[in-house]
Amino acid sequence: MCLLLLTTCSLLLEKKMIVVKVGGSVGVDLDAVCADVARLVAVGRPLILVHGGSHLTNEVATALGHPPQFITSPSGYTSRLTDRRTIEIFEMVYCGQVNKSIVERLQALDVNAVGLSGIDGGLWRGTRKKAIRAIENGRLRMIRNSYTGRVEEVNINLLTTLLSNGFLPVLTPPAISYEGEAINVDGDRAAGATAVALNASDLLILSNVPGVLRDFPDESSLIQHIPRHDIDRIAENYAEGRMRIKLLGAKEALDGGVGRVIIGDSRGTQPIEHALSGTGTIIS
Amino acid sequence: MCLLLLTTCSLLLEKKMIVVKVGGSVGVDLDAVCADVARLVAVGRPLILVHGGSHLTNEVATALGHPPQFITSPSGYTSRLTDRRTIEIFEMVYCGQVNKSIVERLQALDVNAVGLSGIDGGLWRGTRKKAIRAIENGRLRMIRNSYTGRVEEVNINLLTTLLSNGFLPVLTPPAISYEGEAINVDGDRAAGATAVALNASDLLILSNVPGVLRDFPDESSLIQHIPRHDIDRIAENYAEGRMRIKLLGAKEALDGGVGRVIIGDSRGTQPIEHALSGTGTIIS
Numbered sequence: 403m404c405l406l407l408l409t410t411c412s413l414l415l416e417k418k419m420i421v422v423k424v425g426g427s428v429g430v431d432l433d434a435v436c437a438d439v440a441r442l443v444a445v446g447r448p449l450i451l452v453h454g455g456s457h458l459t460n461e462v463a464t465a466l467g468h469p470p471q472f473i474t475s476p477s478g479y480t481s482r483l484t485d486r487r488t489i490e491i492f493e494m495v496y497c498g499q500v501n502k503s504i505v506e507r508l509q510a511l512d513v514n515a516v517g518l519s520g521i522d523g524g525l526w527r528g529t530r531k532k533a534i535r536a537i538e539n540g541r542l543r544m545i546r547n548s549y550t551g552r553v554e555e556v557n558i559n560l561l562t563t564l565l566s567n568g569f570l571p572v573l574t575p576p577a578i579s580y581e582g583e584a585i586n587v588d589g590d591r592a593a594g595a596t597a598v599a600l601n602a603s604d605l606l607i608l609s610n611v612p613g614v615l616r617d618f619p620d621e622s623s624l625i626q627h628i629p630r631h632d633i634d635r636i637a638e639n640y641a642e643g644r645m646r647i648k649l650l651g652a653k654e655a656l657d658g659g660v661g662r663v664i665i666g667d668s669r670g671t672q673p674i675e676h677a678l679s680g681t682g683t684i685i686s
Numbered sequence: 687m688c689l690l691l692l693t694t695c696s697l698l699l700e701k702k703m704i705v706v707k708v709g710g711s712v713g714v715d716l717d718a719v720c721a722d723v724a725r726l727v728a729v730g731r732p733l734i735l736v737h738g739g740s741h742l743t744n745e746v747a748t749a750l751g752h753p754p755q756f757i758t759s760p761s762g763y764t765s766r767l768t769d770r771r772t773i774e775i776f777e778m779v780y781c782g783q784v785n786k787s788i789v790e791r792l793q794a795l796d797v798n799a800v801g802l803s804g805i806d807g808g809l810w811r812g813t814r815k816k817a818i819r820a821i822e823n824g825r826l827r828m829i830r831n832s833y834t835g836r837v838e839e840v841n842i843n844l845l846t847t848l849l850s851n852g853f854l855p856v857l858t859p860p861a862i863s864y865e866g867e868a869i870n871v872d873g874d875r876a877a878g879a880t881a882v883a884l885n886a887s888d889l890l891i892l893s894n895v896p897g898v899l900r901d902f903p904d905e906s907s908l909i910q911h912i913p914r915h916d917i918d919r920i921a922e923n924y925a926e927g928r929m930r931i932k933l934l935g936a937k938e939a940l941d942g943g944v945g946r947v948i949i950g951d952s953r954g955t956q957p958i959e960h961a962l963s964g965t966g967t968i969i970s
Contacts (some may be wrong), residue, residue: 465750490783494746497801498782500869502860505805507896511867515809516844517781521789522800523853560800560853567847569807576786582794584786681739 418603419448422674423593425609425644426454426496429669432504435608438674439570440511448565450600451515452573452593455492455500456482459460462499463491473545480643483536484549484586488575492586493519496574504572516569520577523560526553526592530579535571551585553577553592556599588650598658605655606677608649608668613683614649616640628685630656652685662686692934702887703732706958707877710738710780713953715787719892722796722958723854732849734884735799736857736877739776739784740766746783747775753915756830757820767820768833768870773860776870777803788856800853804861805868806831807844810837810876814863835869835948837861838874840883874935879923888960889939891932892952897967898933900924912969914940946970 420442424435435451442449459482460470468491471483484492501517508515520526528551536543573596579585590607596606614636617623628636630653637649645665652663666682667672667673676682704726710718719735726733743766744754752775755767768776785801792799804810812835822828857880861871874891881889898920901907912920914937921933929949936942936947950966952958960966 462731462750466746467749490787493786494778494782496782497786498778498780502777502781502803502805503774505803506862506868507865509805509808509862514807516802517805519786519789521786521793523798524793559851563847563851567843569844578790582790584790657875 407620410590417599418678419450419597420604420606420678421450421452421593421597421600421602422606423452423590423608424454424668425589426456426458426500427610428457429610430608431669431671431673432465432507434671434673435668436504436507436511436513438672439508440513442674443513443570450561450571450573450596451504452589452596453500453504454589455496456499459492460493462495463488466491473534476535476537476542479647481550481588482586483545485547486549489549489584489586492576493584496576501572501574508572511666514569515572516564517572517574520553520587520592523557524578525557525560525573526575526577526587526595527555527557528552528577528585528587529554530581530583530585549576549583549585551577551579551587552606553587553595556596557677558599559598559659561600584648588647588651590648594651594655594658594660597655597660601659603661604678605652605660606674607651607663608664608677609644609648610667610669611645612667613665614641614645618642618645626685627673628683633685649685656685703734703881703884704888704890704962705734705736705877705884705886706883706890707736707874707892708738708952709785709873710740710742710895711892714892715953715955715957716791717731718955718957719789719805719952720750720795720797723792724797726958727797727854734845734855734857734880735788736873736880737784737788738873739780739858740944742784743776743779746779747772748817752773757818757822760819760821760826761933764905765834765872766870767829769831770833773833773868773870776860777868780860785856785858792854792897793857798853799856800848801856802844803858804837804871804876807841808862809841809844809857810859810871810879811839811841811864812836812861812869812871813838813866814869816865831865833860833869835861835863835871836878836902837871840880842883845880845884851944872931872935874932875938877943878939878942881939881944885943887945888962889944889947890958891935891947891949892957893928893932894951894953895929897949898925898929902926902929909967912967914970917969940969
């Protein structure tokens with residue numbers, strides 16, 4: 403059976419897998435994303451959807467009396483300060499409300515979606531950072547109660563088992579540490595690691611901007627193409643906040659063998675089709 | 687491959703499958719439940735865990751300004767009034783916080799758990815009740831904005847695929863309607879339907895009481911055995927509130943071919959081991 407399963411999986415992976423990451427910011431149109439997923443699945447294109455939920459998590463955390471806090475690393479990356487209570491709220495929104503609302507939409511479109519977090523089946527594993535360095539009012543601070551990390555291993559077996567049985571995986575953070583603790587990981591980079599593990603031809607990172615902007619937030623300043631060797635320079639000179647992490651994810655994906663990364667817009671109709679046809683920032 | 691998979695599945699189902707439902711009431715010890723699951727999985731016993739989350743849902747719904755409402759049917763069953771906002775909050779707690787906390791506990795115990803709702807993979811399907819009859823102040827009221835139903839079909843394919851690949855499914859409501867809407871279903875009866883579909887030898891329904899009590903809440907009045915033909919009489923004369931639904935789930939499970947149902951306690955250590963050894967109310 404193992405041999406047959408491996409054969410099925412290889413055939414599957416040869417068919418130009420797409421990994422689509424859709425962000426959790428204001429303006430992202432999940433109905434449009436799901437309609438596109440249904441169209442691609444109907445023509446037999448293997449696909450995995452990864453999603454976020456940051457904006458809604460901020461709202462729910464505030465409503466529950468545990469408002470979000472963000473930290474900035476010495477190298478300038480911003481991330482959520484994730485204590486144990488934040489992990490619970492994070493799971494409520496990412497794995498509960500958002501993940502199930504996407505699976506429900508896809509099921510209504512006859513796509514046999516299965517929603518999973520990175521905890522399930524040990525799908526996304528990484529090391530929990532025991533101490534995080536953050537810059538606060540110009541001074542370095544060590545944070546030790548944080549449940550965060552980075553995806554280091556992707557359990558491809560769970561994904562190929564589901565794909566080869568006709569299910570569409572819908573993935574979301576958190577991931578899980580080697581000690582079995584839920585850890586917050588960046589969704590863009592997790593999508594990149596997944597694309598690498600599945601030998602994907604395309605990684606689409608969709609959010610509420612048209613792509614990488616030379617002059618943020620001027621949407622007419624879109625950078626249409628970034629060659630691999632130019633990613634660091636662009637990230638340093640033009641990208642702000644979340645976009646720097648998307649570019650880091652793109653670089654990791656290309657270095658891992660993904661064909662191309664497209665950073666595109668998910669605020670309008672047919673966001674996946676548009677990105678696949680080259681609308682957005684293509685990184686290759 | 688299909689034939690081989692079917693053979694694997696048959697072998698699996700011959701090995702005396704246990705379905706364990708653990709409630710979401712105050713006092714339920716999820717650490718103890720997970721420790722027992724890990725012991726059983728280690729000795730090769732096939733098992734599926736189903737859980738609730740009612741108490742925490744009430745707390746979160748209240749904190750989010752959408753406090754829970756309950757209705758009583760003309761036949762005396764009490765259930766949650768589930769409008770669309772309640773489904774969202776329900777998913778946050780059941781599919782997010784509780785499901786992932788159980789999967790995390792099991793992963794830390796080296797059990798390769800995968801958390802799923804009844805929406806995922808169309809696992810639990812049923813008809814959404816377009817109108818619900820409720821008794822309010824002695825008068826009949828029709829409720830039409832409710833997303834509720836009953837599990838009529840279990841997608842055994844998703845479960846056997848996961849089981850035969852070494853994953854332990856951890857299941858939770860909601861289910862999904864034939865039109866693709868999330869619907870609140872009773873967890874005890876969903877567990878019963880799952881036990882029937884998997885030809886389980888045992889269905890354990892664990893909550894925060896020792897079993898069916900002749901004189902609720904006097905815990906010394908435990909009824910140790912209920913024969914199949916006596917379920918309705920016991921339900922009518924002794925069981926209150928939630929226990930009536932558990933007995934209904936037990937009856938449906940036995941009628942569907944499950945060997946025995948044990949209604950037991952999950953407040954102490956080794957709750958599954960104790961129930962399997964006959965502590966609680968055995969229904970057969």
